[in-house]
Amino acid sequence: MKKDIILSGVGGQGILSIATVIGWAAIKNSLYLKQAEVHGMSQRGGDVQSNLRLSSDPIFSDLIPKGECEIIISMEPMEALRYLPYLKKGGWIITNSAPFVNIPSYPETSAIDADLHRDANVISFDSDQIAKDCGAPRSSNMVLLGAAAKYIEILDVDNLKDGIRNVFARKGDKIVEDNIKAFEAGYEIASKK
Amino acid sequence: MSEKTLLLGDEALALGALHAGLSGVYAYPGTPSTEITEYIQGSPLAKGRNVHCQWSCNEKTAMEAALGASYAGKRAMVCMKHVGMNVCADAFVNSGMTGASGGLVVVACDDPSMHSSQNEQDSRFYAEFAMVPCFEPSSQQEAYDMVRLAFDYSETYHTPVLMRLTTRMAHSRAVVKTSEMREENPLRYPEDQKRWVLLPAVARLRNEQIIKQYAEYEEDSSKGNILSEGKAKTGVIACGIGWNYLMENFSSKPDFPTLKVTRYPVSKKQVRLLASMCESIIVVEEGQPLLEKALKGYLPTETEIKGRLDGTLPRTGELTPDVLRKALGMPEKEACAKSDVAVPRPPALCMGCGHRDFYTALNRVVKNYPTARVFSDIGCYTLGYLAPFHAINSCVDMGASITMAIGASESGVHPSIAVIGDSTFTHSGMTGLLDAVNMNANITVCISDNLTTGMTGGQDSAAFGRIENICLGIGVPKEHIRLIVPLPKNYEEMERVIKEEIDYRGVSVVVCRRECIQTAKRHLKKQ
Numbered sequence: 001m002k003k004d005i006i007l008s009g010v011g012g013q014g015i016l017s018i019a020t021v022i023g024w025a026a027i028k029n030s031l032y033l034k035q036a037e038v039h040g041m042s043q044r045g046g047d048v049q050s051n052l053r054l055s056s057d058p059i060f061s062d063l064i065p066k067g068e069c070e071i072i073i074s075m076e077p078m079e080a081l082r083y084l085p086y087l088k089k090g091g092w093i094i095t096n097s098a099p100f101v102n103i104p105s106y107p108e109t110s111a112i113d114a115d116l117h118r119d120a121n122v123i124s125f126d127s128d129q130i131a132k133d134c135g136a137p138r139s140s141n142m143v144l145l146g147a148a149a150k151y152i153e154i155l156d157v158d159n160l161k162d163g164i165r166n167v168f169a170r171k172g173d174k175i176v177e178d179n180i181k182a183f184e185a186g187y188e189i190a191s192k193k
Numbered sequence: 194m195s196e197k198t199l200l201l202g203d204e205a206l207a208l209g210a211l212h213a214g215l216s217g218v219y220a221y222p223g224t225p226s227t228e229i230t231e232y233i234q235g236s237p238l239a240k241g242r243n244v245h246c247q248w249s250c251n252e253k254t255a256m257e258a259a260l261g262a263s264y265a266g267k268r269a270m271v272c273m274k275h276v277g278m279n280v281c282a283d284a285f286v287n288s289g290m291t292g293a294s295g296g297l298v299v300v301a302c303d304d305p306s307m308h309s310s311q312n313e314q315d316s317r318f319y320a321e322f323a324m325v326p327c328f329e330p331s332s333q334q335e336a337y338d339m340v341r342l343a344f345d346y347s348e349t350y351h352t353p354v355l356m357r358l359t360t361r362m363a364h365s366r367a368v369v370k371t372s373e374m375r376e377e378n379p380l381r382y383p384e385d386q387k388r389w390v391l392l393p394a395v396a397r398l399r400n401e402q403i404i405k406q407y408a409e410y411e412e413d414s415s416k417g418n419i420l421s422e423g424k425a426k427t428g429v430i431a432c433g434i435g436w437n438y439l440m441e442n443f444s445s446k447p448d449f450p451t452l453k454v455t456r457y458p459v460s461k462k463q464v465r466l467l468a469s470m471c472e473s474i475i476v477v478e479e480g481q482p483l484l485e486k487a488l489k490g491y492l493p494t495e496t497e498i499k500g501r502l503d504g505t506l507p508r509t510g511e512l513t514p515d516v517l518r519k520a521l522g523m524p525e526k527e528a529c530a531k532s533d534v535a536v537p538r539p540p541a542l543c544m545g546c547g548h549r550d551f552y553t554a555l556n557r558v559v560k561n562y563p564t565a566r567v568f569s570d571i572g573c574y575t576l577g578y579l580a581p582f583h584a585i586n587s588c589v590d591m592g593a594s595i596t597m598a599i600g601a602s603e604s605g606v607h608p609s610i611a612v613i614g615d616s617t618f619t620h621s622g623m624t625g626l627l628d629a630v631n632m633n634a635n636i637t638v639c640i641s642d643n644l645t646t647g648m649t650g651g652q653d654s655a656a657f658g659r660i661e662n663i664c665l666g667i668g669v670p671k672e673h674i675r676l677i678v679p680l681p682k683n684y685e686e687m688e689r690v691i692k693e694e695i696d697y698r699g700v701s702v703v704v705c706r707r708e709c710i711q712t713a714k715r716h717l718k719k720q
Contacts, residue, residue: 010538023199027368033199036365040224040309040649044573046540051365061441062365062434065514067526081532089527103538104580111534119529 002055003154004064006083009075010100011043014141018073019050021145021163025155026054028162036062045102047079054154073148075141076100077112077124084119093120094148094190096127096140123147123190134185136178146186157187196371202333202362203228205369206300209337211238213344214375216267216295217245219255221620222649223274224309225363226302230272231652242377248646250655251591251620252277256284256299263297263353264389266381268344275303276310278319280591280621285353289323290391290399292351294383296344299325300356302363305479306511309648311571311588313509315480317457320355324403326410327355327457328417329433333367335455341372346413350406359479361511362434407458415460418452420467425449427499428471429521430464432484434512435477441514442523459484473497475505475520479512541576547707548574550679551641552584554687555612558695559584565608565695566601570594570622572614573647573709585612592621598636599629608637608695615642615656623663629700630668637694638702641679643709651712664702673701680707 005022007015019035026033036051051064069087074080074095087093093116099106116122127143136142142164149157164183168176200208207229210218220230233239233246245262249255252273262269271281278285278301285299301316320327328343330336336358343354383389388399428450431439436453450470452463468474474496476485485500499505505520506512518525542549552574559565569575569585570593577584587597594611602609613622618640629636640660646652656663664674675694677687687705694701708716 011540023366027197027199032368034365034367035199036361037201038308039228039364044540044543044576045538047538059367060437061514062361062367062437063513065441065518065526067528078535079538081535084529085531087529089529091529102541103536105536107534107536115532115534 001154002053002057003071003152004069005052005054005071005073005152006064006069006086007050007052007073008079008083009048010079010102011046011048013075013100015048015050015075017167018141018145019052020167021160022052022054022152022155024166025159025163029155029159031056031154032059034059034062047082049083071148071151073144075144077116078107081112081115084115087120089119091120092148092151093122093124094144094151095122095124096144097124098126098128123193125189127186130185130189131182134181136182139179139182142179142182143186146183147190149183149187150190197368198371199366200333200337200369201228201364201366202330202336202358203302203364204232205333205337206340206356206358207232207236208369208371209340210270210298210344211236211244212371212374213296213341214268214377215244215270216377217259217262218270218272219245219249219259220272221249221252221255221277222646222652223277223302224649225304225358225360226272226274226277226300227649227652228363229300248653248655252281253284256281256288259297260284260288260291260293263293263295264383266295266378266383268296268378270298270300272300273302274310275301275314275316276312276590277301278316282319285319286323287391288353289325289403290396291389292399293347293353294351294381295378296347297353298340298343298347298356299353300358302358302360303480304360306360308360311590313480315483316355316357317480317483320357320457321483324407325353325355326414327357329357329455329457330362331433331436331453331455333365333369336362337369337371339455350409352406357433359434359511411458411460414456414458415463417456418454418459418463420463421446421451422470423448423450424470426471427473427475428452428467429475429477430454430467430484431477433479435479438512438514438517439477442518442521454484464488468496471496473499476500477506477512477517477520539579541579542573543710545710546573547643547679547705547709548577548641550681550684551639551687551705552577552582554679554684555639555691556582556584557684558688558691559608559610562608562695564606565610566606567610567612568594568597568601570611570613570617572617573643574612574614574641577612591617592625595622595625595629595636595638598638599625599632599634602634602636603632607635609635610695611636611638613638613640614647615640615644615660616646616654618660619654619656619663623667626664626669626700626702627667633699635698636700637691638700639691640702640704642704642706644706645709645712647709647711651709651715660704669700669702673697673699674704675701676704676706678707679705
């Protein structure tokens with residue numbers, strides 16, 4: 001079994017924390033893992049992505065081939081579109097619907113939505129707002145991870161929660177609790193859709 | 194005891210070096226190499242052993258310090274991005290001539306596709322012309338294991354070893370299994386003193402010996418490079434991470450013959466053996482077509498050589514599993530259609546960054562001087578080229594702002610303004626400033642000082658607390674070393690100071706100082 005996931009967003013939105021949590025859970029489950037990240041220049045307000053590959057068998061490429069990605073988890077709606085050629089037809093896009101506008105030519109919401117829905121299954125909602133609603137405004141990324149949880153399949157929900165507890169442990173109990181709350185809120189939303 | 198850890202390729206290499214008995218890492222930050230040194234800086238093992246891990250001023254000073262450590266019998270490593278190899282080339286190439294005593298490993302991280310760089314140069318060429326063996330791991334585990342092999346090889350042959358990583362290898366994580374920890378080398382003065390003094394008479398003898406050794410490296414590489422037999426018209430040579438992209442397309446061992454290359458110089462015998470099994474060979478290598486060119490030569494060969502030069506693979510840019518698929522004639526997989534809605538989102542200076550305020554003030558002054566040119570340099574502030582600032586006219590190499598401003602000024606460009614960061618200034622700007630002073634060049638040097646090496650993530654800057662004294666020592670008149678603080682409330686004063694120094698005929702330095710907001714945030718959190 002394998003699962004190829006692309007995480008996307010804008011530098012600073014916290015996609016690497018999502019990757020770290022999934023990575024922790026994957027190792028706990030003795031899965032093979034490769035995780036390509038973006039460091040350096042593009043982190044400054046530019047588009048960032050991470051290719052996350054989980055498998056029960058050894059993995060060769062650090063990069064996901066076109067058409068093999070099963071889930072795009074995106075902190076930003078337009079950023080999800082950038083990786084469509086990598087997504088299987090009928091794959092899942094779990095995205096924050098709140099745009100991050102730091103460029104002058106940012107496209108219309110309707111145009112973004114049309115392309116999101118063209119070939120993929122989509123769960124799109126304002127994860128920033130949900131994070132604020134549960135009193136954890138900085139945990140929008142964990143809301144999205146919660147929403148993506150049941151599609152990750154190769155790891156179960158409790159594995160991922162353990163991952164959150166472990167990855168955020170050094171930041172204190174309050175931060176762990178906030179992130180778990182955010183994760184659960186995201187999970188709820190996806191279950192209703 | 195063996196442990197399993199999730200590590201970036203950079204980190205795997207760093208840990209491998211520590212476990213192999215490293216005594217010092219010498220480096221200047223540069224994407225994608227920075228995390229190697231940072232990992233060692235954060236390692237309790239390194240701290241316990243007192244492993245040297247402080248940043249050097251530039252790649253040349255780093256290379257030379259490491260060579261000194263090797264002279265003293267210790268294992269030393271030098272890390273840099275590919276263009277850093279240009280800066281340390283003098284030291285690197287001549288370290289090939291002196292050779293090493295303690296294991297000496299030079300790590301160059303290449304950046305195909307230029308994610309964070311100004312060119313796509315391939316560091317394997319440096320190994321070839323310095324006649325130094327080159328190792329190129331294809332996985333994080335190999336990065337960990339190979340660095341120990343590289344240290345051992347360096348000590349056996351008394352040669353530096355170049356380790357080449359590319360961006361994906363450097364910045365991708367996988368689980369790495371560690372091996373036993375080794376002690377550091379004791380201090381040991383070299384027995385063969387002579388080879389360290391490269392007078393022509395000595396160097397000529399060394400040259401003979403190194404040429405002989407280079408042939409042995411070729412023989413040795415065939416023990417590391419893996420030839421797999423097969424029967425098909427086309428065989429494949431895949432180097433470094435290219436091997437992964439090849440294998441990604443097959444669920445079992447492919448039926449065509451392959452040669453997996455992780456060590457150079459590649460053995461001619463092995464390549465000929467591969468060629469005897471097929472009619473054509475596709476050469477898969479990240480970066481420039483080094484091996485492909487070597488196989489192709491100038492005259493026709495019996496075996497057809499394919500790769501980047503004939504269009505089988507793209508001429509430039511990073512390899513991917515998809516370009517390999519195409520090269521092998523395999524069909525594309527079905528995927529979602531590309532979106533034309535997504536627009537590029539280029540990187541930008543952070544909100545609240547001091548460079549922003551500096552460029553705002555500079556632009557307001559410069560607009561009154563239609564003939565002004567601003568020569569800039571390598572760092573976050575290079576982003577001042579983009580909207581909304583459009584503030585700079587050049588970005589070439591570390592330190593080129595000051596020296597290009599000199600040449601332009603002497604050719605009649607006025608005002609001739611240099612913009613350089615604090616860390617870039619101590620990396621390669623100081624000597625240029627001395628030239629300017631000696632020539633009494635009519636230039637205005639603006640040092641945009643954010644008290645850190647910002648672009649690579651906020652490493653310590655060698656310039657910290659020293660800039661004014663350095664400029665003074667170099668001979669810039671005290672009254673023309675000006676300090677401004679880049680904040681919107683200071684625009685008027687900033688503009689006045691910049692204008693005054695532009696109008697002064699001679700070398701002046703405007704230090705524009707405010708801490709990088711990223712490191713400032715971190716410092717605040719720590720308090």
